[in-house]
Amino acid sequence: MSVAVFDDIISKKIWNGKLPIQISLDPTENHAFTEPIFVILTLFFSYSCNSIDNMEASRCSYLPLVSEQLLHIYNGLDIEIINTEIWYDYEGEPLKWHYPIGLLYDMSGSKDRPWQITVHFRNFPNEKLLKSPSVEAAQDMFxxxxxxxxxLRYGTTKRVMNLSKKDQSQLWESLSLDRYDEYWNVNQYLISDTDGLRYVPLRIYLPDQCPVIQEVVSFTNKGSSKLLGDVLNDILPDxxxxxxxxxxxxGIQLPLDTPIDWASQNLSFADNFLHLIICKSVS
Incomplete structure (x- = not known):
């Protein structure tokens, strides 16, 4: 059975992917301060850290972790936040808080840098988003x-379930604190076993709010690595x-001759899923 080699250099580059975000308050919510939080972040972090790099969110991170930072900043500016059920939208479309930030950006089709999104503290869209977007809920979803x-990978959840509570907590804490080595000290146990591999943890996202596709995809075909193009042809032949x-x-266009086992091993998000967005090609 062909087995992909884990590439620490590629994995670290994926982990270190950052996305600058400009967050504005919804002007209809009548807050005293309506300037984009991008400006606030510039001032706040220039003062506290002498670096504007902190304005960038990790692509593998989640919006509830951003919310935690926002609340800290607003409290420092004496902005009263009545409702802590925080949610965000891009061009009017609510953003799923349990999806990684990089995935949300790529799904949005935006080319803006920074990514301009709006934060809300009222009128939570229950019909479009899962309720209770807290850090704890994000950790549970993760x-x-x-x-x-x-x-999917092994036909059992025993590897995750057998982790100690400390190791399970370390997976999330290392993500929230952007500590690559601490994350992989635990995660390597979950993906390093190449015996008995079954199916690729894969999710496919189509344009226009189509349902997410999650089909059974084997790592190999007759002992050889499956290519991404073959997988997509099987699932989306049109x-x-x-x-x-x-x-x-x-944010990277993948060649169709990419081995699916290599992509799964090296390009998955921190939740160990390979999240693929299908975009309309520009002719």
């Missing part, structure tokens, strides 16, 4: 995705191969 990935669409992950 661990649930890791269990799903474990089950789009691949053609000039109609391209696969994106972490």
């Amino acid at each position: 661990m649930s995705m890791m269990k799903q990935a474990d089950f 789009l691949f191969p053609s000039n109609l669409a391209i696969p994106i992950t972490h």
Whole structure:
């Protein structure tokens, strides 16, 4: 069975991917301060850290972790926040708080840098978003995705379930604190076993709010590595191969001859899923 080699250099580059974000308050919520939080962040972090790099969010991070920072900043500016059920939108479309930030950006189709989004503290869209977007809820969703990935990869969740509470907490804390080595000290146990591999933890996102596709995809075909193009042709034969669409992950267009096992091993998000966005190709 062909087995992809883990590439620490590629994995670290994926982990270190950052996205500058400009966050504005919804002007209809009548806050006393309505300037974009991008400006506030510039002032705040220039004062406290002497570096504007802190304005950038990790692509693998989650919006509830950003909310935690925002509340700290607003409290320092004496801005009263009545409702702590914080949510965000991009061009009017609510952003799923349990998706990684980089995935949300790529799904939005935006090319803006910084990414301009709006934060809300009222009128939570229950019909479009999961409720209770707290840091604790984000952590629970993150661990649930890791269990799903474990089950798809090996047919059991025992690797995640057998982690100590300390190690399970370390996975999330290292992500929230942007500590690559601490994350991989634990995660390598979940993905390093190449015996008995079953299916690729893969999710595919189409344009126009189509349902997420999560189908069973084996790592190999008759002992050889499956290529990404073959996988997409099986799942989306009307789009691949053609000039109609391209696969994106972490803002990168993936060649169709990329081995799917290599992509899964090296390009997955911190939840161990390979998240692929299918974009309309620009002719």
